[in-house]
Amino acid sequence: MSNRPRRPAKPYRRPRKDPVRVLAFEALRAVDERDAYANLVLPPLLRQARAEGGFDTRDAALATELVYGTLRWQGTYDVIIAECVDRPLRDVDPPVLDVLSLGAHQLLGTRIPTHAAVSATVELARVVLGDGRAKFVNAVLRKISADDLDGWLDKVAPPYDDDPEEHLGVRHAHPRWIVSALWDALGGGSAGMEELLEADNERPEVTLVARPGRATAEELLTGDAAPGRWSPHAVRLAEGGDPGELEAVREGRAGVQDEGSQLVALALAAAPLEPAPSTGGEETDGETNPDERWLDGCAGPGGKAALLAALAAQRGAVLLAAEKQPHRAGLVSRALEGNPGPYAVVTADATRPAWRPGAFDRVLVDVPCTGLGALRRRPEARWRRRPEDVPGFAPLQRDLLRQALNAARVGGVVGYATCSPHPAETRAVVDDLVKETGAELIDARPLLPDMPGLGDGPDVQLWPHLHGTDAMYLALLRRTSAGG
Numbered sequence: 001m002s003n004r005p006r007r008p009a010k011p012y013r014r015p016r017k018d019p020v021r022v023l024a025f026e027a028l029r030a031v032d033e034r035d036a037y038a039n040l041v042l043p044p045l046l047r048q049a050r051a052e053g054g055f056d057t058r059d060a061a062l063a064t065e066l067v068y069g070t071l072r073w074q075g076t077y078d079v080i081i082a083e084c085v086d087r088p089l090r091d092v093d094p095p096v097l098d099v100l101s102l103g104a105h106q107l108l109g110t111r112i113p114t115h116a117a118v119s120a121t122v123e124l125a126r127v128v129l130g131d132g133r134a135k136f137v138n139a140v141l142r143k144i145s146a147d148d149l150d151g152w153l154d155k156v157a158p159p160y161d162d163d164p165e166e167h168l169g170v171r172h173a174h175p176r177w178i179v180s181a182l183w184d185a186l187g188g189g190s191a192g193m194e195e196l197l198e199a200d201n202e203r204p205e206v207t208l209v210a211r212p213g214r215a216t217a218e219e220l221l222t223g224d225a226a227p228g229r230w231s232p233h234a235v236r237l238a239e240g241g242d243p244g245e246l247e248a249v250r251e252g253r254a255g256v257q258d259e260g261s262q263l264v265a266l267a268l269a270a271a272p273l274e275p276a277p278s279t280g281g282e283e284t285d286g287e288t289n290p291d292e293r294w295l296d297g298c299a300g301p302g303g304k305a306a307l308l309a310a311l312a313a314q315r316g317a318v319l320l321a322a323e324k325q326p327h328r329a330g331l332v333s334r335a336l337e338g339n340p341g342p343y344a345v346v347t348a349d350a351t352r353p354a355w356r357p358g359a360f361d362r363v364l365v366d367v368p369c370t371g372l373g374a375l376r377r378r379p380e381a382r383w384r385r386r387p388e389d390v391p392g393f394a395p396l397q398r399d400l401l402r403q404a405l406n407a408a409r410v411g412g413v414v415g416y417a418t419c420s421p422h423p424a425e426t427r428a429v430v431d432d433l434v435k436e437t438g439a440e441l442i443d444a445r446p447l448l449p450d451m452p453g454l455g456d457g458p459d460v461q462l463w464p465h466l467h468g469t470d471a472m473y474l475a476l477l478r479r480t481s482a483g484g
Contacts, residue, residue, distance in 0.1 A: 015126035018114055020059050021102065023049055024066040028098045031071065031380050035117065038067055038380055070098075070105040072379035076173040077104040079156045084143035096133055099125050103141045108149040113156045116370045118145060118362060151204055164190075172197035177387045178372060185421040185461065192465060199464035205378040206237040208260050209303070211310040213340045215253035220246060229468055230451055231262040233307070252338050257303040258377075260462045260469030267309040267447040267460075268364050271476050274411035289411070293362040296321045297350035297404055300328030302335030304366055304417075305345075313341025317362075320355070322348040351399045358482070365404045366417040367397045373419040373471030376464060390424050397425060401433045401477075408479040413442065416475045421461055426473040434477070442476040
């Protein structure tokens, strides 16, 4: 038996709580457990952290990057993590996988030094998982840290020539089926495909809209803000700019709205109307061409409705904003509050109209969809959506467009919009309803002047990599007959 004295055991050190990483972990768990969206979960967590003190602007910026970056690259990180664990990924507890993903993003997607990324993530694991599972996290992260992102992608992505869709999906953090759908929407070929996927992974600018008659774009051009690229009412904030610091935003005279959404409303408002047959009267010449009544049939949460209402007020027209969900109808009411002209907000289902047929000169339906056009803003949606979700929206999308055409007068204009470039949610819907109703497609391209890359028309697909907007789709249709 050895007579050497035993080395005294190290005293137990309690884990140090890092508020930034704990907050990021809590946000990821909310997204995972409650199917919440990060853009709804993160702001209240940040406000609470600031209110409790010791959480500054740099902390908020780091927490935001950790959450959005981890969600954006989650599928690719899962492939890499799977190479570094000794069990199927489905057997790793979700909270442990969230911590590993946070660590992987710090190692592969940020400039945080390797030793700091590993030690900070292991410390987080001790706080939220316990010492035992923290050892597992430490072992996995040290394997991940053996290479950088490009090195890992070379290992885990199949060669382009063998499987181009899977290759691009892994290298650019998109599910294979979404890569395929985007490829179809672009028209085939590889041109622009990588640029689009890269644009989907960039942090989008914060874009404001100055609501006509209530604010001007010049009023919002403070500090490093810049004019919008396409909309005369748009202003782009510099990175880190806070919309809430602007008086016009606090007062509701301006709001946060992607430039693509602004262009949809502007194009509908600018589309030419045709005269409708007169209903009689001695002072008419057989046709009338009113532009007095506008309808937003899917108005929540209110951004397009607020812009349309302001544009309608400038012409003496009235907007009716309809929204099926009561809480979203409340958001619409708040967005329209203070509009200079008359308007009304109703809680109503546009597939079961609460208005008579042919009552409106202009109608917009921005239909529910998969949201594949807004992956920059909701990165988790790419991993949450499934291919079978697409046909699930189809009956509702067609019914909303059908009822919108029925709500428009003969000669009136209907705008069909969706924040998805998926062909099944865009042209397939429009083509079906044109055949069914005899509606006439209007060329939307001249209504978006000076914009490149609008395609062959008559409908318009916007793209992040070409226009700096969400991938909004717009088709303009004219009702041509009373039976249509």
